[in-house]
Amino acid sequence: MTYCIGMRINKGLVFMSDTRTSAGVDNFATSKKMFTWSTPGERAITIMTAGNLATTQAMISLLEERSKSPEDRDPSILRQPTMFQVARLVGATLKEVIVDSSPTGQTSDDQFAASVIVGGQIGEGPPTVFLVYPQGNFIEITDDTPFFQIGETKYGKPILVRAYDRNMSFEEAIKLLLVSFDSTVKSNLSVGLPFDLMVYETDSFDTSRQKRVGKDDPVYQSISTGWGDALRDAFQLLPSYSV
Amino acid sequence: MTYCIGMRINKGLVFMSDTRTSAGVDNFATSKKMFTWSTPGERAITIMTAGNLATTQAMISLLEERSKSPEDRDPSILRQPTMFQVARLVGATLKEVIVDSSPTGQTSDDQFAASVIVGGQIGEGPPTVFLVYPQGNFIEITDDTPFFQIGETKYGKPILVRAYDRNMSFEEAIKLLLVSFDSTVKSNLSVGLPFDLMVYETDSFDTSRQKRVGKDDPVYQSISTGWGDALRDAFQLLPSYSV
Numbered sequence: 441m442t443y444c445i446g447m448r449i450n451k452g453l454v455f456m457s458d459t460r461t462s463a464g465v466d467n468f469a470t471s472k473k474m475f476t477w478s479t480p481g482e483r484a485i486t487i488m489t490a491g492n493l494a495t496t497q498a499m500i501s502l503l504e505e506r507s508k509s510p511e512d513r514d515p516s517i518l519r520q521p522t523m524f525q526v527a528r529l530v531g532a533t534l535k536e537v538i539v540d541s542s543p544t545g546q547t548s549d550d551q552f553a554a555s556v557i558v559g560g561q562i563g564e565g566p567p568t569v570f571l572v573y574p575q576g577n578f579i580e581i582t583d584d585t586p587f588f589q590i591g592e593t594k595y596g597k598p599i600l601v602r603a604y605d606r607n608m609s610f611e612e613a614i615k616l617l618l619v620s621f622d623s624t625v626k627s628n629l630s631v632g633l634p635f636d637l638m639v640y641e642t643d644s645f646d647t648s649r650q651k652r653v654g655k656d657d658p659v660y661q662s663i664s665t666g667w668g669d670a671l672r673d674a675f676q677l678l679p680s681y682s683v
Numbered sequence: 684m685t686y687c688i689g690m691r692i693n694k695g696l697v698f699m700s701d702t703r704t705s706a707g708v709d710n711f712a713t714s715k716k717m718f719t720w721s722t723p724g725e726r727a728i729t730i731m732t733a734g735n736l737a738t739t740q741a742m743i744s745l746l747e748e749r750s751k752s753p754e755d756r757d758p759s760i761l762r763q764p765t766m767f768q769v770a771r772l773v774g775a776t777l778k779e780v781i782v783d784s785s786p787t788g789q790t791s792d793d794q795f796a797a798s799v800i801v802g803g804q805i806g807e808g809p810p811t812v813f814l815v816y817p818q819g820n821f822i823e824i825t826d827d828t829p830f831f832q833i834g835e836t837k838y839g840k841p842i843l844v845r846a847y848d849r850n851m852s853f854e855e856a857i858k859l860l861l862v863s864f865d866s867t868v869k870s871n872l873s874v875g876l877p878f879d880l881m882v883y884e885t886d887s888f889d890t891s892r893q894k895r896v897g898k899d900d901p902v903y904q905s906i907s908t909g910w911g912d913a914l915r916d917a918f919q920l921l922p923s924y925s926v
Binding site: 594595596597598599601602603610611612614615616618619623624626627628637638639649650651653659660662663666667668670671672673674675677678679680681682683 | 837838839840841842844845846853854855857858859861862866867869870871880881882892893894896902903905906909910911913914915916917918920921922923924925926
C-alpha cells in the first residue's frame with residue numbers, strides 16, 4: 441500500500457507521501473510517489489500516486505514525456521489552461537494506462553488500478569487539489585473536505601479530523617501530516633519511511649520547497665516520541681469511567 | 684460494519700462493542716453484539732460478533748439454545764472444561780452456520796462470513812481471549828498481542844498501540860477503549876453508539892459488570908470533547924517542522 445495526503449489551508453497547499461512499495465511482505469522497496477512540474481511565475485503542479493506501481497510509473501512517464509517538449513507534443517500537463525484541465529488530463533492518462541494493461545477491459549476491482557492526488561495552481565486560478573479515480577473521473581477539494589487521502593487512509597484519519605484548521609501555519613500543517621503518517625507507520629507495515637514532503641505557498645508558483653523526511657530526522661523523531669508521550673499525558677487527564 | 688475490542692490487562696479482561704448494524708446506508712439499526720454466559724464461582728464467558736448479522740445471530744442462538752438445558756444438549760458452552768474448548772465450540776458453530784448459508788460451500792470472501800471474539804475464564808484457568816475466524820480456527824491473546832479487534836479496526840488502532848499498558852486499572856482501560864471507539868465513530872459511519880461495555884475481574888466469575896454507554900452519557904461526552912481538546916493541546920506542544 442501507500443499513504444498520501446494532499447491538504448489545503450489558507451496559506452496554500454501541503455503534500456506528503458510515503459515511499460514504500462510492496463508486492464507482498466517479501467518483496468518491498470523504496471519508490472518515490474510524489475512528482476512536480478512547474479513553469480516559474482505561471483504554474484506549479486504536484487502529483488502523488490497510490491496503487492499498482494507499473495500503472496502509476498507508466499502514467500507519470502507518459503505525463504513526463506509529453507511535458508518534456510510541450511511544443512511538439514499534445515496534450516501536455518504544462519499547456520493545460522486550468523487545474524481542472526490538468527485533472528482531466530491526468531484522469532485520461534491514468535485510465536488509458538489501466539485499460540491498456542487489462543486484457544478484458546477495466547473492472548472496478550482491477551488489479552491494475554491506481555488513485556492519484558493532483559494539486560497546484562495555474563495563473564489567476566486558486567490553488568486546488570483533485571482526487572482522481574482509476575476510472576478517470578475526479579473530485580475537487582472544498583472547504584468542507586479540505587484534504588484528500590489515498591492508500592492506507594484509515595489509521596491517520598482521526599487526527600486529521602480532530603486537528604485540522606484552515607488557519608494553521610505551514611509548520612503546523614506539516615506537524616499534523618507527520619503525526620498522521622507516524623500513526624499509520626506504527627500500525628501498518630505497508631507504509632514506510634522516508635516521507636516526501638512538499639509545501640506550496642499560494643501565488644508562489646514554486647515547487648522547490650520539498651524535503652525528504654527520513655527515520656533519522658531529529659524533528660521527526662521528536663514529533664514521533666513527543667506525540668506518544670503527549671497522548672499518554674492527555675490520556676491521563678481525561679475523566680475516568682467505572683462500571 | 685462493527686467495532687469490537689477484547690483486551691487483557693493484569694487485573695482481568697475488558698470488552699467493548701458498538702451496536703450499529705447496517706446493510707447499506709439506508710438500512711441500519713441498533714443490535715447488541717455482546718453476549719455473556721456464566722456459572723457463579725465457576726465460569727464467565729463473553730462473546731462479541733462482527734460480520735453478517737444473520738450468521739452471528741444464528742450462531743449465538745445455537746450456542747444459547749444448547750446452553751439452556753445443558754444436561755440434555757451437547758455440546759454446551761457451559762460444559763466445556765477450558766476456554767480453549769469454548770473457542771473450539773464457538774469456531775465449530777460459526778463454521779457450521781456459514782457453511783449452511785452458502786449454497787456452494789465456504790469461500791474466503793464469503794458474504795456470510797463473520798468473526799468472533801470470545802473471552803473469559805473457567806475454573807483454575809487464567810482469563811484469556813480468543814479471536815475466531817470464519818473458517819472456525821482461532822488465535823489466543825498473548826502478552827505481545829494483548830488485545831483483539833474485529834470489524835472496522837484501523838481508525839482506533841493507533842491509540843491502542845500507543846497507550847496500552849498491562850498495569851493499567853480498569854478505569855484507565857475503559858477510558859482507552861472509549862477513546863479508540865470515539866476516534867472510530869468520528870471517522871466512519873458504519874460504527875455507532877451506544878457502546879456495550881463489560882469488565883471482567885480475574886477470578887470473580889462475574890459477568891454483571893456491564894454498562895451501555897449512550898450518546899448522552901456525561902462521562903463519554905467529556906471524554907469525547909476532552910480528547911479532542913487534549914489532542915489539540917498536545918499537538919501545539921510538538922516541535923515545528925519547516926521546509
